[in-house]
Amino acid sequence: MQTFTKLLLAGLLFAASGAFAQDQISVQSSCAATESADKNQPPAGMIKTGEMTVTNAETGETTTADSYSPPPKSIADLYMEGGYIWMSMITICLIAMLFAAWxxxxxxxxxGLAALMLGWIYFMTGLYDISEIIGSGQLAGISSESKLAILFSGVRVTVIAxxxxxxxxxxxxxLRIAVKPRI
Structure with a gap:
């Protein structure tokens, strides 16, 4: 039975890594399709669907930003973006859990519960910080659309941990299932 559990755990980990690799392949193929679509540029002065033109008020310089998705982030980027102190504490819980399994x-x-609770504490403090910035009047001169963009980018970051x-x-x-004492 213990061998079966180990094989089941290894199979789950293999399936998860295969799903991640499949997701990376689909992202790369969609990026390749986007690059091939860029060859058909619209005539000068025309804007493709999904593009936005931004004009700098001081210099009068115009830049065009398209709405293509950004390149996929690495695990290290997500780790740093999620707040390296909180993510490090969760990683310490992971290391302690692996040591405890032994x-x-x-x-x-x-x-594992400690890691889960640390993540949720970070989430609550992050939401508090976002609401404090938006409600404090620091963003008084910014449009409501920009405030909404700030809110959702803050929520995206607080969801990582x-x-x-x-x-x-x-x-x-x-792991608990795999190393659980037998009756």
């Missing part, structure tokens, strides 16, 4: 199997779930905490918690549950 030495003290009963603490595996608790280390809880997601990482949930992943660590799921790993702790799988």
């Amino acid at each position: 030495k003290a199997p009963r603490w595996v779930k608790e280390a 809880p997601t990482y905490g949930m992943i660590v918690y799921c790993i702790s549950l799988l």
Whole structure:
């Protein structure tokens, strides 16, 4: 039974890595399709659908920004963007959980729960910071669309750490199943 559990865990990890690789392939193929579409540029003075023109008020310089998706971020970029202090604390919980799986199997779930709670604490403090900035009047001269963009970019950043905490918690549950004492 223990061998079956280890094989099941290895299969899940292999399937997850295969799904990630498939996602990377589809992103790269969509980027290649975008690059081939750029060869058919519109006539001068015309703007393609999905483009936005921004004019600098001081210099009068005009730049065109298209709405193509940015290149995929690496894990290191997400780690730093999610707040390296909080992400490091969650990583320490992951390391403690892996050590507990080896030495003290009963603490595996608790280390995963600690990672989950650290992620949610970061999420709540991040939401508090976002609401404090938006509600304080620091953004008085900015349009409501820009305020909404600031809000959603802040929420996107604050969701990174809880997601990482949930992943660590799921790993702790799988490890707990794998190393659970037999009756």
